[in-house]
Amino acid sequence: ATLDDVKARGELICGVNVGLTGFGAPDANGNYQGFDVAICKAVAAAVLGDASKVKYVPTTGETRFTALASGEVDLLVRNSTWTFSRDNDLKFDFVAVNYYDGQGFMVKKDLGVTSAKELDGATVCIQTGTTTELNLADFFKANNMTYTPVNIADDAEGQRQYLAGACDTYTTDASGLAASRATMPDAENHIILPEIISKEPLGPLVRHGDSQWGDIVRWTYFALVAAEEYGVTSANVAEVAASSTNPEVKRILGTEGELGAMLGLDKDWGMRAIAAVGNYGEIFEANIGSATPIGLSRGLNALWTQGGLQYAPPFR
Amino acid sequence: MAFVQEAPKEGFRLSMLIYDTRYRAITIQVVVLFLFLLFLSWLVNNTIANLAAKDRTFDFGFLWMRAGYDINQTLIPYTNDSTHMRAAVIGLLNTLLSALVGCTIATVLGVVIGVLRLSKNWLVSRLMTLYVEIFRNVPVLLWILLAATLLSETMPEPKDFKVTQAMVESGAEPAASNILFGTVAITNRSSLIPAPLLDRPLGGMEIASIPVNFSLLAVLAVFIGSVLVNARFLRRVKAIQEETGERPVTWWKSLAILFVPVIALLMAMGFHLEIPGFPTDASGVSKGFNFKGGIEVLHSFSALTLALALYTAAFIAEIVRSGIMAIARGQSEAAFALGLRPARTMRLVILPQALRVIIPPLISQYLNLTKNTSLAIAVSYMDLRGTLGGITLNQTGKELECMLLMMGIYLVISLIISSVMNAFNRAVKLKER
Amino acid sequence: MPKQLTYVRGEMLAPKEPPLREAGVVKWLRENLFSGPLNTILTLLGLLATAWLLLHLVPWLMHSVWNAGSLGECRQIIAATWGEGATGACWAVVRERWPQYIFGFYPQDFALIARLSFADQYAAAGGYEGVFGAAVNGAVREAFIADLRANAGLFDLYVLGYWRPILAFVLMFVAIAPVLFTALPRKMIWFSLLYPALAFWLLWGGTVWLPVVALLGFAVMGAVFTLLKDQLGVPVSAGLGLVAAVLWWLFAQAPVTAGLQSALPFGLASVDSDQFGGFLLSIVIGVTAISASLPMGILLALGRRSDMLLVRTLSVGFIEFIRGVPLITLLFTASLLLQYFLPPGNNFDIILRVIILVTFFAAAYIAEVIRGGLAALPRGQYEAADALGLDYWQAQRLVVMPQALKISIPGIVSSFIGLFKDTTLVAFVGLMDPLKGITAVVRADIDWKGIYWEPYIFAGTLFFIICFGMSRYSMWLERKLKTDHR
Amino acid sequence: MSEQAIDRRKLQVSDEVAIQITNMNKWYGQFHVLRDVNMTVQRGERIVICGPSGSGKSTLIRCINRLEEHQAGQIIVDGTELTSDLKNIDKVRSEVGMVFQHFNLFPHLTILENCTLAPIWVRKVPKKEAEETAMHYLRKVKIPEQAHKYPGMLSGGQQQRVAIARSLCMKPRIMLFDEPTSALDPEMIKEVLDTMIELAEEGMTMLCVTHEMGFAQAVANRVVFMDQGQIVEQNEPGEFFRNPQSERTKLFLSQILGH
Amino acid sequence: MSEQAIDRRKLQVSDEVAIQITNMNKWYGQFHVLRDVNMTVQRGERIVICGPSGSGKSTLIRCINRLEEHQAGQIIVDGTELTSDLKNIDKVRSEVGMVFQHFNLFPHLTILENCTLAPIWVRKVPKKEAEETAMHYLRKVKIPEQAHKYPGMLSGGQQQRVAIARSLCMKPRIMLFDEPTSALDPEMIKEVLDTMIELAEEGMTMLCVTHEMGFAQAVANRVVFMDQGQIVEQNEPGEFFRNPQSERTKLFLSQILGH
Numbered sequence A: 001a002t003l004d005d006v007k008a009r010g011e012l013i014c015g016v017n018v019g020l021t022g023f024g025a026p027d028a029n030g031n032y033q034g035f036d037v038a039i040c041k042a043v044a045a046a047v048l049g050d051a052s053k054v055k056y057v058p059t060t061g062e063t064r065f066t067a068l069a070s071g072e073v074d075l076l077v078r079n080s081t082w083t084f085s086r087d088n089d090l091k092f093d094f095v096a097v098n099y100y101d102g103q104g105f106m107v108k109k110d111l112g113v114t115s116a117k118e119l120d121g122a123t124v125c126i127q128t129g130t131t132t133e134l135n136l137a138d139f140f141k142a143n144n145m146t147y148t149p150v151n152i153a154d155d156a157e158g159q160r161q162y163l164a165g166a167c168d169t170y171t172t173d174a175s176g177l178a179a180s181r182a183t184m185p186d187a188e189n190h191i192i193l194p195e196i197i198s199k200e201p202l203g204p205l206v207r208h209g210d211s212q213w214g215d216i217v218r219w220t221y222f223a224l225v226a227a228e229e230y231g232v233t234s235a236n237v238a239e240v241a242a243s244s245t246n247p248e249v250k251r252i253l254g255t256e257g258e259l260g261a262m263l264g265l266d267k268d269w270g271m272r273a274i275a276a277v278g279n280y281g282e283i284f285e286a287n288i289g290s291a292t293p294i295g296l297s298r299g300l301n302a303l304w305t306q307g308g309l310q311y312a313p314p315f316r
Numbered sequence B: 001m002a003f004v005q006e007a008p009k010e011g012f013r014l015s016m017l018i019y020d021t022r023y024r025a026i027t028i029q030v031v032v033l034f035l036f037l038l039f040l041s042w043l044v045n046n047t048i049a050n051l052a053a054k055d056r057t058f059d060f061g062f063l064w065m066r067a068g069y070d071i072n073q074t075l076i077p078y079t080n081d082s083t084h085m086r087a088a089v090i091g092l093l094n095t096l097l098s099a100l101v102g103c104t105i106a107t108v109l110g111v112v113i114g115v116l117r118l119s120k121n122w123l124v125s126r127l128m129t130l131y132v133e134i135f136r137n138v139p140v141l142l143w144i145l146l147a148a149t150l151l152s153e154t155m156p157e158p159k160d161f162k163v164t165q166a167m168v169e170s171g172a173e174p175a176a177s178n179i180l181f182g183t184v185a186i187t188n189r190s191s192l193i194p195a196p197l198l199d200r201p202l203g204g205m206e207i208a209s210i211p212v213n214f215s216l217l218a219v220l221a222v223f224i225g226s227v228l229v230n231a232r233f234l235r236r237v238k239a240i241q242e243e244t245g246e247r248p249v250t251w252w253k254s255l256a257i258l259f260v261p262v263i264a265l266l267m268a269m270g271f272h273l274e275i276p277g278f279p280t281d282a283s284g285v286s287k288g289f290n291f292k293g294g295i296e297v298l299h300s301f302s303a304l305t306l307a308l309a310l311y312t313a314a315f316i317a318e319i320v321r322s323g324i325m326a327i328a329r330g331q332s333e334a335a336f337a338l339g340l341r342p343a344r345t346m347r348l349v350i351l352p353q354a355l356r357v358i359i360p361p362l363i364s365q366y367l368n369l370t371k372n373t374s375l376a377i378a379v380s381y382m383d384l385r386g387t388l389g390g391i392t393l394n395q396t397g398k399e400l401e402c403m404l405l406m407m408g409i410y411l412v413i414s415l416i417i418s419s420v421m422n423a424f425n426r427a428v429k430l431k432e433r
Numbered sequence C: 001m002p003k004q005l006t007y008v009r010g011e012m013l014a015p016k017e018p019p020l021r022e023a024g025v026v027k028w029l030r031e032n033l034f035s036g037p038l039n040t041i042l043t044l045l046g047l048l049a050t051a052w053l054l055l056h057l058v059p060w061l062m063h064s065v066w067n068a069g070s071l072g073e074c075r076q077i078i079a080a081t082w083g084e085g086a087t088g089a090c091w092a093v094v095r096e097r098w099p100q101y102i103f104g105f106y107p108q109d110f111a112l113i114a115r116l117s118f119a120d121q122y123a124a125a126g127g128y129e130g131v132f133g134a135a136v137n138g139a140v141r142e143a144f145i146a147d148l149r150a151n152a153g154l155f156d157l158y159v160l161g162y163w164r165p166i167l168a169f170v171l172m173f174v175a176i177a178p179v180l181f182t183a184l185p186r187k188m189i190w191f192s193l194l195y196p197a198l199a200f201w202l203l204w205g206g207t208v209w210l211p212v213v214a215l216l217g218f219a220v221m222g223a224v225f226t227l228l229k230d231q232l233g234v235p236v237s238a239g240l241g242l243v244a245a246v247l248w249w250l251f252a253q254a255p256v257t258a259g260l261q262s263a264l265p266f267g268l269a270s271v272d273s274d275q276f277g278g279f280l281l282s283i284v285i286g287v288t289a290i291s292a293s294l295p296m297g298i299l300l301a302l303g304r305r306s307d308m309l310l311v312r313t314l315s316v317g318f319i320e321f322i323r324g325v326p327l328i329t330l331l332f333t334a335s336l337l338l339q340y341f342l343p344p345g346n347n348f349d350i351i352l353r354v355i356i357l358v359t360f361f362a363a364a365y366i367a368e369v370i371r372g373g374l375a376a377l378p379r380g381q382y383e384a385a386d387a388l389g390l391d392y393w394q395a396q397r398l399v400v401m402p403q404a405l406k407i408s409i410p411g412i413v414s415s416f417i418g419l420f421k422d423t424t425l426v427a428f429v430g431l432m433d434p435l436k437g438i439t440a441v442v443r444a445d446i447d448w449k450g451i452y453w454e455p456y457i458f459a460g461t462l463f464f465i466i467c468f469g470m471s472r473y474s475m476w477l478e479r480k481l482k483t484d485h486r
Numbered sequence D, E: 001m002s003e004q005a006i007d008r009r010k011l012q013v014s015d016e017v018a019i020q021i022t023n024m025n026k027w028y029g030q031f032h033v034l035r036d037v038n039m040t041v042q043r044g045e046r047i048v049i050c051g052p053s054g055s056g057k058s059t060l061i062r063c064i065n066r067l068e069e070h071q072a073g074q075i076i077v078d079g080t081e082l083t084s085d086l087k088n089i090d091k092v093r094s095e096v097g098m099v100f101q102h103f104n105l106f107p108h109l110t111i112l113e114n115c116t117l118a119p120i121w122v123r124k125v126p127k128k129e130a131e132e133t134a135m136h137y138l139r140k141v142k143i144p145e146q147a148h149k150y151p152g153m154l155s156g157g158q159q160q161r162v163a164i165a166r167s168l169c170m171k172p173r174i175m176l177f178d179e180p181t182s183a184l185d186p187e188m189i190k191e192v193l194d195t196m197i198e199l200a201e202e203g204m205t206m207l208c209v210t211h212e213m214g215f216a217q218a219v220a221n222r223v224v225f226m227d228q229g230q231i232v233e234q235n236e237p238g239e240f241f242r243n244p245q246s247e248r249t250k251l252f253l254s255q256i257l258g259h
Ligand SMILES: Nc1ncnc2c1ncn2[C@@H]1O[C@H](COP(=O)(O)OP(=O)(O)OP(=O)(O)O)[C@@H](O)[C@H]1O
Pocket: D028, D029, D031, D033, D051, D052, D053, D054, D055, D056, D057, D058, D059, D060
């Protein structure tokens, strides 16, 4: 089973994005950072007790599923959309949705376009091997428009081509667009069009058939969400564990009950995950939130208590 | 006497399996076969186990399912409703197109550079040496990336060609305009060249969902006819030369035979060129994002093809140079001593011999170039690897099937090319005693 | 009839200087540049092309900026120094990121730097345990390292910091020296044979016993081979030796390594494959594949010329298959498909897998080159060896191969150059090659977004130097080998 | 070359059989190249084989050290029958030295290394000893001073003498020569023949394919004439040249002695 | 080869000047290879040029059909001065035939094609006629039956004879030979020399670089000895060999006749 492999190896192998600032990219020292990467770290902390015991395997939109399917990686966290066919035909399990997203278009301001419906005849930069590629085809067909696709292997190249004017518009998940735009030297000259043409629930995924491993990832993620709900942060987690009286919090942090054992882990797993990367809100704010250059607002990804969709099932 | 009259007839002993030359070969082969089969069954076994563990099947049914994605360069009709199979064919055609154009350019360039490297002109031969050394000592991937970057970073955007309202009012010109008398536009996405159009085309039909254009067929037929007539004409000329010794001047007659009929046919069908440009409204303001009309040659294609051609040309130049040098100096001296002029010497004596030396390595360069087109991924060109081995693989998750199919196709292409080479080698082998 | 048939020269003429137009600049120009209309046109074209290139490149190169923190800063400096609208090269990116281009994300040995150059601060921070000891001290460690980064000198950071790859690289030259320069003492070959294990240990770290015990496997193979060779002949005893070695590696390797490690713990911090990158990665892949592909290529070439139908068919099949498909499909196989072909649950290193497939690729090409060399060898050489009573393997080793390899040197070296250039393709399977992999990372950095030419030119130049060097070396070797027997 | 005419009576021919060929047949594919060859060579015999081109002379002597495989009949060399058994082949080859028309020296080794290669690897003689032996034989063929040169630096005659020395270093009991002088310039032929004559004087068993009739008359104790893969005539040399029996031999002798 | 000894008196030497070389100098870079060469060749003369290696013999005759360019002095061939003028060069080259040491036949063409190539393309002779001429000369050099083979299938002596026939097909008035026999095996030399002697008998003007002294004595009416790029001595062959004048010549002759 994957859990045993990971433990035996002492290392979690995580498929990530290398070029999407805020979600997954190595910094100048080669340390991977980002909203997606944080989940890898949390799982490593929960399973192995050390958030740094992760081996990051760079994947492109095109290679990521093969990497997961062939066993190259234990876990894929690469802004991947949960779709029916990926779940059933490609035989993966999407364990959660860490970011509710939709596909958008970015254009240069001086193009004078204000709606995606005006893009008839445009050249569109698109990453190959993504849902957005299929959505794009559907969208233009539905609106009876034509376009020229420029199929690009990774985000960095997509941005380059877009900036160089090799395409009129760049389309991908809105969050990806925001991340790209944030890193552009002249961010103010680019706008993201209002249309969101698809639902893109992004989340971590594992291979079919190993439910235990899927559960570990799923509940590690939910622990992070629940932690935000109960105000547990990386800074106060030790203190809360000692003082909290909320039974659910205590169960998450392992001071009460045997949740860890049910997962096949020890009882501190939740505490370690939260201590290593912080709760969902912390991760969001640190990597892509409004204080960062990417500046995404919580929107749909706010907690359910604040009108969003992020919702952790009960820990009991 | 150490001499044994009748060596004892020995029966078969086990040790003979190792020591006896007759049996040893068999022993070794049996062992090798056994090991090979063992290895093979181990692979197959693992694969089956792995597929089962991952809850996957091994079948090619996905090839007949809807692809759902679009491709920007399609030599035969394709929409996102077509099958994965057709997408793969599109990719294959793109691969072949790039390989074909690349080989052609590389050959022309390589021959020119190789010959110029031998030139007595110091400057030119040094420049060519520089070219060869620089291109062949740097990874081809770099040339592909550089070509793509060069094209997309230094050429004007399509919108620079547009006439805006303000320009119409002030009478200013757009920042960029077509080159070559306004017929060709090079933007940072593609080159647009005039498209041939017919007013009175002959129509067409579809055979096995591949469109057949009668006008094109007619033009081809006429041209082939002209080539045949020309060949006859040249035979006649040769006969005259053999008879009288004088070779009539033929080039303009040949040209006429080759092109007049085709041009006449095209005129009859109402041939004209469609110049690429922006559609404009009544006041002359351009509309839309992109050029309309003309044939669009994507830069992803140009960059890949050009870079491969430039890179391979460096190797071809070396092949040509050493091929010519391999023909001993004595051959040209002998020809000179017989009174043949340098150009004739080249054509009648040096080239026919150099070609034997040149063509085999040349063909393996073609093979390399063809295989290198799989680097299309670096510049977003949708070749076989991009469609079948890329998007299709990713969308369907059939990595095993897609990769095997793709390798198989490349293998077939390679085998075809190398069997052509072998046939050639056999045909031109020098007669020795 | 000729008047005076008889002629005897009274005194010999001394050589004279050639007439002026036979020497000097004028003649040189006339002969080399303007010897005819066609040549004159070519010269002018050449001059034009050169001028055009220089006109575009020189200003750009002249306006180079070496010191800046980001592309934006570079542009500001250029605009400030050479005026608005001037273009210039921003080499600052190379200056800032060159360690990654060379070493990828290979970790610097801060412990060593601390110990050697910052002993006081190190002691104050609590020595090894305090700084590098346990994972819990993450914050202390990070702070200490940040401090080191800021204060350490260039030598400390880049030479001491990267002492392992640098040492491995330097030793590589020692190891290949006896191969390159036949004049060196033959005993050095032993070092060359040990070098792979040593380099492995230096680069990947971990316990020293792993490579030592692995080498023992070869010793086992050698022992079995020499013991049995006389009775069973070369192929059989080599096969049995291989089996013994494999058994050793499968069953004895792990326990013996563990035992030795617990008895005599000695090792280096281990480094993960995914931290390799840049030219370090290219060189590791290139050199390993080059040295492994040569023996394999020789075996394949011999197989292809074998009398045994099956052996020949398999060799031909292998060679033609490998040569018939593009390298990148093989790389994809290495990274994505190999997992299907291997027993479930295994997970072996991606670099290793890539090396294996690249080795196969190179071996197929080298086999063809060597086959050419073998074919060029006169039949008489084989017959003479047979007549002297040498057996097949002795004849191959002592008579045939030395000659065939010599003939094949140019081809082998150019295969090597091709192989080294092709290491850049590993970028497509997610490894950090210096050309595309590292450049993509650099360009993902917000500071350097929008930089194109400089990283490419930098990496391209390094490749050029290495490949050009190799090809010159092969020419030198060819000349040398040609002359010393004549 | 017959200045050093040999007193042929001095040369010992023992009763011991060195080579026994019985009803040997060989085919190249469909082509029957050796037909029912029978031949017995006593130890110490010096046999010259001659015959028109393509008559199978080379093939015959190449069969004797199994450079070619025969398909029917028997060849027994020094008591060892040549079969497919590798051990027998090895044994025979180390007993039988061979000198080729084109010398076939190993160009990548020095003269000395050429001579010591086989003793060291096949006979497992210590290197030092092998070198001493080699120098001994090089002195014998009168080129000790060339020991450290490469074959490419020697003249043809010298190369052929090295080839002889190389064979001798294996201390063979039988020497085979396949037209050892026909690739040489006239001046060099003498050097080589002299060496061979010396060998003959020492009682080496020799089979020599050659058309040097002077050599045959001076040294051989038997001349074998072959045509179309068969032994047509054999005789003591004086008799053979003076008084050939078969028509074929007469024709052949008239040609080669004529020019 | 002097069985067919030629009655040298029968060979006509006319008064007409075929080649006139005056104060000719040539440098290879800084190396002064031909120094003040003066030479007059009458029509019908047969001149043998000899001299030590590197003395400039090849260079001299290669200058005569402008395979090399001279830098000072004058060469007039059949009334045409050799300058850089392409027309003159073409004219001279089609008057002057040349036979090289290494034959330089075109391996991709049959013997017949080798012989007809230049007549067809340079002289614009109809193919049929060219082939007839070619067969004529091939008969003359005694190898008409090889006409449809390729050069690779012929022996060296045959190849050299084809080379001569090929030159003759251009009906040159002067033939230059540059060591035409030195790449040949001894038996083949004779075939080629015989052909050359026949040519000489027909009165062809010939300049021949060769060390075949027999040929010189039999055919030449003048022997020119060169050393260090200069003509050191020239004389009628009998006199030249019997009674050389200069020291240099004596030394040279003692060497080549000595062995
Ligand atoms: N490997 C081979 N395959 C087929 N035929 C062969 C082979 N080797 C030799 N032959 C043929 O066998 C015949 C005898 O060859 P062999 O070399 O023994 O003749 P030879 O008497 O040595 O002639 P020569 O004097 O020319 O060396 C010839 O007709 C030759 O063409």
